[in-house]
Amino acid sequence: MSVKRGKYGFDAPWALGGLLFGAVALLALMALSFVNDILAAGLAFLAGALYTLASASSYVYTTRRGKFAVWAKELERLSGDEDVLDLGCGRGAVLLLAAGRLPEGRATGIDLWSGKDQSGNAERVTRANTEAEGVAERVELVTGDMRELPFEDGRFDLVVSSLAIHNIPDAEGRARAVKEADRVLRPGGALLIADFQRTEDYENTLREAGWTDLRRRDLGWRFWYGGPWFRTDMLEGRKPGTPPAHQAEAPAKEVGDGV
């Protein structure tokens, strides 16, 4: 998707609001310090304000541009007829990028549509984005919890998730979501989970389930939510086993050769 036609909002808008509020507060303190001739404090508040504004800029870049650029590259591996699932699809940033590369396939997104996790998050908004991007006929939207997926075992060729699993508050729930991703993937299917926390835990969950083809890598500055201390890792892997004969016959099902 070189030009985005949908409207994708802001991830965790409260976090961005906090950064902007912090910058304004620091600028006010700086002005107060300079008015009262407290030069050292004024300069310190100025430095703090610039640092916070730089963090806010990084956050805005990632949520509006960077994550799209990174995922567009990741999804180049699709051959076009896969069945793809996006866990916590929100307004469809990753889901619709995938759908755009699936002329013969399908993209399914599941979400609870939490407005705390993404601004303006609602199924109707995501549906409008499927229309705006011209992929509505290839996309299915499901309202549901990624800890209990309403899909049969082994249905999907690729499961993706971006900045979503960490929103589950407890470790057991996050592990359940990862195990569900494993369950609905076909043997030999690929998994791509981008998250800024806990990817090591997700990896351990999969290793305990018998996965061996797994690795984590840093997604770089384009996926910083404020700076390198809020960077994002990609956990990528391939589910053990060979696909059932009807899936193995189709060469296009060899999704994720780069995985």
Ligand SMILES: C[S@@+](CC[C@H](N)C(=O)[O-])C[C@H]1O[C@@H](n2cnc3c(N)ncnc32)[C@H](O)[C@@H]1O
């Ligand atoms: C930060 S947003 C990211 C959305 C999208 N993946 C993107 O990159 O634009 C996190 C998403 O996870 C969803 N979410 C959180 N917990 C969930 C759960 N247990 N089941 C399904 N979706 C969930 C939220 O509703 C939200 O849409």
